[in-house]
Amino acid sequence: MNIAVCVKRIPKTAEADIFIEKDGSDIKKDHLVFYLNDWDGYAVREAALLKEKHGGEVTVITVGPEEAKEVLTRCLAMGADRALRIEEPPTQDSYLIAKILSRAIKNQAFDLLLLGVQAEDDNCGQVGVSLAQMLGLPHAAIVNHIEIEGDKAKVRRELEGGIEELTELKLPAVLTIQTGINEPKYVSLAALLEAEDKEIKDLGMEELGLTLSESVDTKIDQVFFPPVGKMAEILKGNPEEVVTQLTEIIKKKKG
Amino acid sequence: MKIDPKTFIQDYLLNICIQCGTCTGGCPVKFRSPLNMRRLVRQTYITNDPSPLFKSPELWACTTCSNCSLRCPAGVKNVELIMAIRNLLANQGEVPSTIRDALENTFLQGNPWGRFRDRRADWAKELGVKILGEAASETLLYVGCAPSYDPRVQNVSTALVKIFQKADLDFGILGKKESCCGNEIRRMGEQALFKKLTKDNTNLFKKSGIKRIITISPHCYNTFKNEYPDLTIPVQHYTQVIADLMETGKLKLSKALDLRTTYQDPCFLGKQNLVFDEPRKILTFIPGLEFVEMERSRQRSLCCEGGGGRMWAEGGTEGTRNGEIRVKEAVALGAKVMATACPFCLLTLEDAVKISGLTSEIVIKDISELVAEAIDENPITKFQAPNNHQ
Numbered sequence A: 001m002n003i004a005v006c007v008k009r010i011p012k013t014a015e016a017d018i019f020i021e022k023d024g025s026d027i028k029k030d031h032l033v034f035y036l037n038d039w040d041g042y043a044v045r046e047a048a049l050l051k052e053k054h055g056g057e058v059t060v061i062t063v064g065p066e067e068a069k070e071v072l073t074r075c076l077a078m079g080a081d082r083a084l085r086i087e088e089p090p091t092q093d094s095y096l097i098a099k100i101l102s103r104a105i106k107n108q109a110f111d112l113l114l115l116g117v118q119a120e121d122d123n124c125g126q127v128g129v130s131l132a133q134m135l136g137l138p139h140a141a142i143v144n145h146i147e148i149e150g151d152k153a154k155v156r157r158e159l160e161g162g163i164e165e166l167t168e169l170k171l172p173a174v175l176t177i178q179t180g181i182n183e184p185k186y187v188s189l190a191a192l193l194e195a196e197d198k199e200i201k202d203l204g205m206e207e208l209g210l211t212l213s214e215s216v217d218t219k220i221d222q223v224f225f226p227p228v229g230k231m232a233e234i235l236k237g238n239p240e241e242v243v244t245q246l247t248e249i250i251k252k253k254k255g
Numbered sequence B: 001m002k003i004d005p006k007t008f009i010q011d012y013l014l015n016i017c018i019q020c021g022t023c024t025g026g027c028p029v030k031f032r033s034p035l036n037m038r039r040l041v042r043q044t045y046i047t048n049d050p051s052p053l054f055k056s057p058e059l060w061a062c063t064t065c066s067n068c069s070l071r072c073p074a075g076v077k078n079v080e081l082i083m084a085i086r087n088l089l090a091n092q093g094e095v096p097s098t099i100r101d102a103l104e105n106t107f108l109q110g111n112p113w114g115r116f117r118d119r120r121a122d123w124a125k126e127l128g129v130k131i132l133g134e135a136a137s138e139t140l141l142y143v144g145c146a147p148s149y150d151p152r153v154q155n156v157s158t159a160l161v162k163i164f165q166k167a168d169l170d171f172g173i174l175g176k177k178e179s180c181c182g183n184e185i186r187r188m189g190e191q192a193l194f195k196k197l198t199k200d201n202t203n204l205f206k207k208s209g210i211k212r213i214i215t216i217s218p219h220c221y222n223t224f225k226n227e228y229p230d231l232t233i234p235v236q237h238y239t240q241v242i243a244d245l246m247e248t249g250k251l252k253l254s255k256a257l258d259l260r261t262t263y264q265d266p267c268f269l270g271k272q273n274l275v276f277d278e279p280r281k282i283l284t285f286i287p288g289l290e291f292v293e294m295e296r297s298r299q300r301s302l303c304c305e306g307g308g309g310r311m312w313a314e315g316g317t318e319g320t321r322n323g324e325i326r327v328k329e330a331v332a333l334g335a336k337v338m339a340t341a342c343p344f345c346l347l348t349l350e351d352a353v354k355i356s357g358l359t360s361e362i363v364i365k366d367i368s369e370l371v372a373e374a375i376d377e378n379p380i381t382k383f384q385a386p387n388n389h390q
């Protein structure tokens, strides 16, 4: 069973101070650390588990800058066998990323394509399903359990309100993986250093028959902080002062 | 994966064990988990393949307090054995998820909590502290992760700055360039990451042109002093520095603290590095303070369970925490304050006070906080000893 997993390198922003570039095109990233997108970590681990069970090979693919090789190395340390980096286009448009991936994957004998449900940075959640459409393959999104039986994949999908859906797909198929589907293993620094010796293939857009000026669906006009709402009031001072102010407000509201 | 036990036997001297059980007898988590050091040594010694043995979750209950290896009459390297097993597990990715996160966080952000690296020195912003690189000093105050980020322990960092400034001690911090010392990282089994941290930190220290290092945490002190192969700069724990400042008359305390106070010896400062006297000297130097010793003290001090990565572990132990036992011992002595000199002791003991419902009986303070308190009339915190007996 040969599996391809498409992954993304994302900046970690949860704890960070966020600043916006002067031209408003993006957030500033030079002070941020980058990592493998959380959802993709689960997808790679799932691929490694399926490989343990059913044999075959795991290929990881990313569209990104040279530095994105870091996350591919991590994936290799997690159990992937081959890695491919495709040069990134000037805009990170989901449609275009899916198109690039579809070109790279088309005509290759994969039984299963796994992607994270979405990426932590833009949260679009479009690449997986668009890729399935472009390749003409069946797909299931937000998958939290996979069982392979012959040429079929039986999967559980997470729906709203704690409901799950059981779906059967004919292979090859595309699945977008939800966090929590497994427990990702720790990747030690020793394992990372060892994986650094493994080969990572590089591919340009032209080699896939694409140009750097491919048409895109979306373009970012401006990045900005959400305007401060009128109802929000931020209390200032040390903890004691804040608590005093807060109790005053609550008392007043209580009437 | 089959593991050859031979290397374990050779490297940690398992063959010289006489099965006396002293290790297990002195283990602070023996009543809190199935961990049994004597049995572990024996089983690893006689088996052909210890891998099933190494899957036992209780291996993560060890606090690396080092009681076992310090007391072993034969000289078995018990704690090193635990760390080697954890190293094997970490390299296979088989670590509990919360430990995994702590290790990944350290790799990414330089601290096990995953707090943003650029915010590491935010606590010092208003304190007029030199940042090495922007200003020069021969003395580095190596802050450490908990004192940089944990709001409770930041109070200790602030107290120390205040004390050093009062004593006219010239010092600087590394600011956001500082990274985790790696003491806990090594004890959680990530030897390669530990090595990387030792290299990066040693280079950074050398480049900064410092001549001595003062640490806040005994854990940082321990690893800089004993485990950094190329670090030749002398390292001191802050209690040694303050004791010296007091003895040489550079630090004078004007305010009396009329408090009956006892002291918890942190394992990494006391039994592992034999710094027993300086903390006591400081406490007895504080005007008004009445120092009382708990029955189990110095080498026999009870581990608070905060070491060995336990700060990031979830579960794995059950029953009454050592911290609770310790706090009750202190209360029974009539102590109003239990002082300590370690961020982890501070946090675990403070939790224990809350859990045991003893907040009106006793408070946990770092020694530095008491000293800062005794310096002048403007305390950095509104410090109040519990006093419900009036």
Ligand code: SF4
Binding pocket: B016, B017, B018, B019, B020, B021, B022, B023, B024, B037, B038, B041, B068, B071, B072, B073, B074, B075, B076, B078
């Ligand atoms: S204390 Fe030393 S000799 Fe005694 S049982 Fe433990 S390891 Fe063996």
Ligand code: SF4
Binding pocket: B023, B026, B027, B028, B029, B035, B037, B061, B062, B063, B064, B065, B066, B067, B068, B069, B078, B079
């Ligand atoms: S280091 Fe401490 S906690 Fe760990 S086994 Fe030894 S005595 Fe027990």
